[in-house]
Amino acid sequence: MSILVGADTRLVVSGLTGREGSYHALNNRRYGTDVVAGVTPGKGGQDVEGIPVFNTFREAVAATESNTAMVFVPPPFAADSILEAQDAGIATIIAITEGIPAHDELRVFNVLKHKSGVRLVGPNCPGVLSPGKANVGIIPASFFKPGNVGVVSRSGTLTYQIGNELAQSGFGNSSIVGIGGDPVPGSSFVDIIALFEDDPETELIVMSGEIGGSAEEEAAQYIAEHVSKPVVGYVAGLTAPPGKTMGHAGAIVSGSSGGGRAKIDALEAVGVRVGRTPTQVAQIAVEILRG
């Protein structure tokens, strides 16, 4: 089954006419994703290699019945694009853009939480890949194959590292979901783990976290109460000094909160095995799957 993206995905891309947007949207289409439209104000009527471009999301949805949006516009315009997509009735919004102001993300999150029927993944995320079915975003799909391991991660390339190790041991993925590295993500570990728990194709869940915030601790609590499938964890950034942002806007240990050690402890306390290196994570997952 997989989650969030698949055979039913009809994708509209804001930023399709931009360099990054077109490159990745066309990659996604080559992979098999149904890319049906683009949105760029002022370029309605044009097309990108046959994909029609519209001035607004409303027009795009009316013409193509798109149900999923990939937001690939620059930071000053991204929050607005997300809200526009929701307003046009898009159910799944995947925001790739990095560098959106924190206050904009705060506003977007608070607006969306009052709307039903919409899910935001990201921003500052690599997207969602359901191997063999659809890819929305920048995850390099060639490294992954279909299978029964669901992966949810705050990091892009770290996910590829872990996923690749799993693939080398013969295990594939139901879906790989990048929730992104920003402080106010549209979907948390909890949100995605809940989807994996309900997905018949997923038998084991790998969650890759990092320092900053309390998403991993919240996930631990959720797992203890609601998750029956095995979960293997990873937390990056144990070596990072406090007070310094490590690349991702959300990766910072402030005062006594957000530290890596506390996250590992919280996860292990509820029975989640936590690998100390990405390789070890894959090893643990393989052990559980084979056992």
Next chain:
Amino acid sequence: MDLLEYKGKQVLARHGVAQPAGGEAASADEAVAVAEKIGYPVVVKAQVKIGGRGKAGGIKLATSAGEAREHATSILGMDIRGHTVHVLWIEQASEIASEYYAAVVFDRSAKAPLVMLSTHGGMDIEQVAEQHPDALATLHVDPLVGFQPYQARRLAYEAGVDADVVRPVCRMLATLYDVFVGEDATLVEINPLVITPAREVMALDAKVTLDDNAMFRHPDNAGLDDSSDADPQEAMAKERGLTYVKLDGDIGIFGNGAGLVMSTLDVVAHAGGAPANFLDAGGGAKAEAIAASVDVILSNPHVKAVLFNVFGGITRCDEVARGIIDAYGILKPTVPFVVRLDGTNDVEARKLLADADLPQVYAEATMDGAAARVVELARQHDAGTA
């Protein structure tokens, strides 16, 4: 962007936040000139982006030109927990009846701004939370609604603010919230927020953090960045658009993607090594950016070996290989490189490196293997056997 106290106060001043008169000084002469203009007594304050200035002797009262000169001289150049003092803020000394605490914070767990108020200011807020938890009044603001007057009053009465200053304290909280939103700040903290004997409400200190991602809409604020107490490598990297954080160790680290780089630091530490830096070249970096990254890493004299750990998605491994080869030619490093490249164009990349046959550049197939190798090489460097 963390702002120095006096820059934070400049931002607050734009919104009408009352504060003592003051002036900056980068030398003892300047300090005395400012002090004379303001009138004694003045407080000579170290300007660094770290707390604990008072305890370190970085905040001193001066009642005369002689004292101002003496304090300025002793505080300038002082090292306060790793930060060097290059600038002073000379401020009119205030008469203090009470020291409160007020802050607006970006609470990412609650996904809402958190406003905090306490009549127990002047000490570490974490101490207040621990020792006087009932003394700290807090509430979350709905960012779609904004900070309402009734919320300010709730905080003021809960905190037990003196009755005669409830109104000005409420006005101050509203102003701090306006600064928080209007300037795209992720932190606005006033500690102490002082009540004078004349019953004025004034910000005696200011800790303001601005969101770097919002700078595009605050061109005035870009100039507030002060890297005078920053590390030279970090400043160099920032100029080149690289994400670089200096650490205490001796193994240089290069990677693509913040999570992978953090993980690389951890894996190196796990293997018994000490990372010298975090460096994320980002996605899709070209050979030029790679070479610039190598330059920044090697400019740290403590580095004894460098680990390149790349899993290329958008990043092309062959570009990374070209960058390493270019950098090698220009910089002629004297320390060994361990290179692990996987992902897009990895086969081509490995061939490029193998053909270049650079001395002391070692290819490794796995992340763990590469970490172990670089740790070993750094050790050998110590023993003089590398």
